[in-house]
Amino acid sequence: MLILIQGGRVVDPTAGRDGVGDVWIEDGHVVAASERKPDRTIDASGCIVMAGGVEVHSHIAGGNVVMSRLLLPDLYVSEAAPEGHPFAHAGGSAAWIGANYARMGYTIAVEPAMPPTNALATQLELADIPLLDRGALTVMGNDDQLLDLLRQREGKAAVRDLVALSVATSRGLGVKCINAGGASAFKDGMLNLSLDEEIPVYGLSTRKIMNALLDAVEEIGVPHPLHVHANNLGIPGADDSFVATMEAAEGRRIHFAHAQFYAYGAVDPANPGTGGFRSAAERITEAMEKHPNATFDVGQVAFGQTVTISLDVIRQFAGRKGANPKKWIITAGDAEGGGIVPFLYKPRGPVSSLQWAIGLELMLLSGDPERTILTTDHPNGGPFTEYPRIIHLLMDKEERDREIAGLHKVIAERSGLCGIEREYTFSEIAQLTRSGPAKLLGLADRGHLREGARADVAIYRDDKNRTAMFARARLVLKDGHVIVEDGEIVDWRAGHTLELTVESDKAMETRTDAYLDARFGAGLDSFTVPDEAFPVSDVFEDVACRA
Amino acid sequence: MAAWVKGGAADVSAAVEAAATLLAAAKTPIVTGLSADTSAVRAAYHLAGLIGASVDPVGGDGLYAELGPLSQFGNLNTTPAEAIGRADAVLIVGLRPWDRPIVQEIAASAPVRGRAAGSERTLLSLGGPGDGATRHVSYPAAAGGLAVSVAHLRAYVKGNLSGEAAYADLGRRLTTAQYGVVLYDAAELGDLGVEMLQGLVRDLNDLTRFFALSVSDGFQGRAVTQLASWTTGQPPRVGFGRDLPEHDPWRFDSARQVAAGEVDAALWLASLPAPRPDWLGSLPTIAIVGEGSADATGDVAEIVIAVGVPGETAGGALWNERRAAITYAPPAGPPADLTAAAVLAAIQNRLTQKKGASC
Numbered sequence: 001m002l003i004l005i006q007g008g009r010v011v012d013p014t015a016g017r018d019g020v021g022d023v024w025i026e027d028g029h030v031v032a033a034s035e036r037k038p039d040r041t042i043d044a045s046g047c048i049v050m051a052g053g054v055e056v057h058s059h060i061a062g063g064n065v066v067m068s069r070l071l072l073p074d075l076y077v078s079e080a081a082p083e084g085h086p087f088a089h090a091g092g093s094a095a096w097i098g099a100n101y102a103r104m105g106y107t108i109a110v111e112p113a114m115p116p117t118n119a120l121a122t123q124l125e126l127a128d129i130p131l132l133d134r135g136a137l138t139v140m141g142n143d144d145q146l147l148d149l150l151r152q153r154e155g156k157a158a159v160r161d162l163v164a165l166s167v168a169t170s171r172g173l174g175v176k177c178i179n180a181g182g183a184s185a186f187k188d189g190m191l192n193l194s195l196d197e198e199i200p201v202y203g204l205s206t207r208k209i210m211n212a213l214l215d216a217v218e219e220i221g222v223p224h225p226l227h228v229h230a231n232n233l234g235i236p237g238a239d240d241s242f243v244a245t246m247e248a249a250e251g252r253r254i255h256f257a258h259a260q261f262y263a264y265g266a267v268d269p270a271n272p273g274t275g276g277f278r279s280a281a282e283r284i285t286e287a288m289e290k291h292p293n294a295t296f297d298v299g300q301v302a303f304g305q306t307v308t309i310s311l312d313v314i315r316q317f318a319g320r321k322g323a324n325p326k327k328w329i330i331t332a333g334d335a336e337g338g339g340i341v342p343f344l345y346k347p348r349g350p351v352s353s354l355q356w357a358i359g360l361e362l363m364l365l366s367g368d369p370e371r372t373i374l375t376t377d378h379p380n381g382g383p384f385t386e387y388p389r390i391i392h393l394l395m396d397k398e399e400r401d402r403e404i405a406g407l408h409k410v411i412a413e414r415s416g417l418c419g420i421e422r423e424y425t426f427s428e429i430a431q432l433t434r435s436g437p438a439k440l441l442g443l444a445d446r447g448h449l450r451e452g453a454r455a456d457v458a459i460y461r462d463d464k465n466r467t468a469m470f471a472r473a474r475l476v477l478k479d480g481h482v483i484v485e486d487g488e489i490v491d492w493r494a495g496h497t498l499e500l501t502v503e504s505d506k507a508m509e510t511r512t513d514a515y516l517d518a519r520f521g522a523g524l525d526s527f528t529v530p531d532e533a534f535p536v537s538d539v540f541e542d543v544a545c546r547a
Numbered sequence: 548m549a550a551w552v553k554g555g556a557a558d559v560s561a562a563v564e565a566a567a568t569l570l571a572a573a574k575t576p577i578v579t580g581l582s583a584d585t586s587a588v589r590a591a592y593h594l595a596g597l598i599g600a601s602v603d604p605v606g607g608d609g610l611y612a613e614l615g616p617l618s619q620f621g622n623l624n625t626t627p628a629e630a631i632g633r634a635d636a637v638l639i640v641g642l643r644p645w646d647r648p649i650v651q652e653i654a655a656s657a658p659v660r661g662r663a664a665g666s667e668r669t670l671l672s673l674g675g676p677g678d679g680a681t682r683h684v685s686y687p688a689a690a691g692g693l694a695v696s697v698a699h700l701r702a703y704v705k706g707n708l709s710g711e712a713a714y715a716d717l718g719r720r721l722t723t724a725q726y727g728v729v730l731y732d733a734a735e736l737g738d739l740g741v742e743m744l745q746g747l748v749r750d751l752n753d754l755t756r757f758f759a760l761s762v763s764d765g766f767q768g769r770a771v772t773q774l775a776s777w778t779t780g781q782p783p784r785v786g787f788g789r790d791l792p793e794h795d796p797w798r799f800d801s802a803r804q805v806a807a808g809e810v811d812a813a814l815w816l817a818s819l820p821a822p823r824p825d826w827l828g829s830l831p832t833i834a835i836v837g838e839g840s841a842d843a844t845g846d847v848a849e850i851v852i853a854v855g856v857p858g859e860t861a862g863g864a865l866w867n868e869r870r871a872a873i874t875y876a877p878p879a880g881p882p883a884d885l886t887a888a889a890v891l892a893a894i895q896n897r898l899t900q901k902k903g904a905s906c
């Protein structure tokens with residue numbers, strides 16, 4: 001079927017395109033303008049036409065997400081659903097997640113924290129998210145097998161083979177490390193960890209573990225750079241950890257998760273624990289300019305009740321005292337552990353207000369929005385459904401000023417937000433939410449509308465109220481099929497789970513099988529994610545490694 | 548023979564047709580059991596959503612003794628592999644965990660990972676059998692039962708009680724552990740006991756690392772809970788009567804619903820063995836049971852369909868207790884003709900056709 005999207009303002013920064021024009025689609029892809037009569041013409045006049053949104057870091061599946069629903073069954077509101085999908089109106093469910101992303105014009109979402117020990121359940125859950133393509137990052141950096149291999153100084157090839165095997169077995173799209181060594185250190189009694197501190201038993205440090213993983217990711221040719229959740233998240237002086245970690249990458253590609261939570265300069269560096277924090281957004285921005293190898297996602301805060309979900313168990317254990325309501329889960333898992341701590345970002349609270357301001361400041365200071373990706377670290381900074389509101393604040397200085405007027409005055413005292421005049425353009429929004437994250441994931445046919453792109457397209461009615469505009473797309477196409485009309489789902493199709501095609505080494509398979517069998521009473525087989533385990537066929541789609 | 552309708556052998560298609568007819572006429576149906584692989588449980592949820600049924604897994608009681616305190620206070624847990632590989636002190640609460648294979652594995656090993664590696668492992672019991680072949684230090688339960696015993700122990704650990712009592716000694720052993728684990732069965736301990744035990748573990752973590760580990764219900768309750776969470780955003784015992792999932796452990800307790808006469812049809816899913824509810828023969832019921840099991844006979848329910856048993860005559864994603872994860876179990880031998888998921892999907896398709904025809 002040949003489809004013509006006609007007369008919309010087409011915004012594709014990767015092609016330098018921002019003007020009224022057409023987009024042609026055939027067989028699920030964007031094609032060159034055709035001489036033939038289209039089978040369907042979509043009138044997009046008065047609308048903005050962009051590629052589908054790409055999410056790189058949102059906690060949408062896995063053991064901790066499951067537990068968060070059991071801890072807070074009423075966090076999201078459920079509404080009666082007389083028509084359509086049976087569970088899409090069930091707040092927080094997989095179907096609800098798919099539907100809410102699709103309504104906003106998003107067509108891919110990546111779960112950033114899949115521990116290999118729980119890969120099958122995570123993948124089963126992801127596969128139940130309708131409408132979107134999905135993916136998951138395989139988490140490494142705290143497992144005894146890896147740490148022991150590093151302790152024994154086995155060398156780069158062994159680390160590479162173990163990482164490749166872990167990604168292949170869990171069917172991940174990339175690799176992440178979360179406070180590398182932190183969960184192991186926590187189990188051995190430590191309550192904080194910085195880049196070069198010694199991790200008990202193994203004699204390693206976060207730097208050494210991360211170094212090994214950075215090399216392995218490059219050697220394997222994983223398109224997505226190592227996704228790093230650094231040490232010391234959320235504490236005054238975390239900016240030091242962030243910058244030190246960036247320097248430790250020594251020019252290798254590195255992605256930083258939820259930078260906002262690290263852009264906290266200590267007000268009193270001599271007593272970081274007591275003086276509170278001020279925005280370090282300028283410092284982080286300068287560091288990003290010096291390190292073109294680095295990218296980050298923001299982790300913007302939105303006000304209201306949420307729940308923090310993280311495998312950074314050291315951080316979550318420290319944060320348990322701030323749980324609101326007062327209940328929390330800490331898990332000493334098979335490698336990573338995890339913590340679930342409910343949290344309320346108080347609209348007029350000084351800390352929440354400052355966090356909110358710092359996230360916006362990071363995006364507004366950025367000289368390169370493609371390396372500055374919009375996330376709320378859902379649900380840690382707030383739910384992903386806040387994206388339209390955040391886009392509004394980025395695009396509209398007056399709206400920002402109105403909001404700031406109702407918040408705590410600490411924003412003016414401890415951040416530079418009030419002095420920033422910048423308003424994001426549609427092109428920059430497309431960089432922040434489309435081309436940037438697609439490039440980051442290494443998905444060459446996503447995040448743009450050039451010939452050959454996937455026909456994942458979002459069409460928004462141009463509206464000064466950007467919140468309303470981006471909350472309910474007028475039309476969303478997934479692989480060339482209309483899935484959303486006027487903010488409602490019209491076709492409950494299933495996307496695919498993107499998995500990296502990666503060869504694993506036979507010797508490492510044999511060795512790992514024996515290791516796992518001794519530790520779990522079950523070998524590599526019990527860690528696999530076979531097609532037969534899924535209720536439907538055609539779940540996965542291959543993504544190739546870099547040449 | 549794979550299917551029966553009203554006691555007589557039937558084609559599978561006739562049984563599916565009869566099942567769809569039965570459910571189409573029901574006003575307040577229930578879907579219970581759910582002792583099956585995740586694809587079948589998923590199909591059961593979709594069917595329940597379509598017909599407005601409530602859902603109650605057979606692991607109900609133990610599951611709720613866990614889920615209730617979890618939603619009120621949270622928890623601090625670890626895994627079997629971490630307990631076996633790291634713990635230098637393991638406290639077993641009650642009698643029931645002693646039947647589980649993990650106790651022998653804990654007793655026969657010592658810590659090999661983490662800061663306690665190389666040290667001895669102390670096995671302790673509270674309210675246990677107090678004898679037997681496994682060497683351990685035994686502390687009897689207090690007069691009021693297990694929950695009271697745990698509360699008592701907690702008071703010693705917190706310093707609210709002191710002295711040279713046995714529990715003071717036990718408390719000292721816990722607080723001096725480097726990686727402690729307490730093993731329990733939620734169904735035996737009850738929700739108050741679980742609440743108290745998790746409180747004890749919370750207090751211990753102000754001093755050292757200490758985690759709880761509970762044995763599962765044995766009927767796929769942990770896998771069902773995960774699937775329920777991502778499917779409905781809620782734990783199980785959920786009702787779809789009002790077109791949205793409503794979570795209510797009391798209202799949607801199937802035994803209570805049946806006793807109160809609220810139920811007019813039931814679907815029992817147990818492709819893996821599960822204790823058959825006593826009302827199965829007395830209500831209009833569809834039973835989907837494991838081929839070759841004692842339940843695969845025509846008199847168990849109005850409609851009986853026998854299907855492959857996951858891990859034996861069918862593949863399936865199942866709760867794996869030792870791994871503390873959902874893992875895939877391939878069929879051990881030649882697969883059966885039918886899977887539970889396929890039968891449930893066939894019933895759902897028939898129902899959808901019937902619904903379509905009636906509008």
Ligand SMILES: [Zn+2]
Nearest residue numbers: 057112257377
């Ligand atoms: Zn995150």
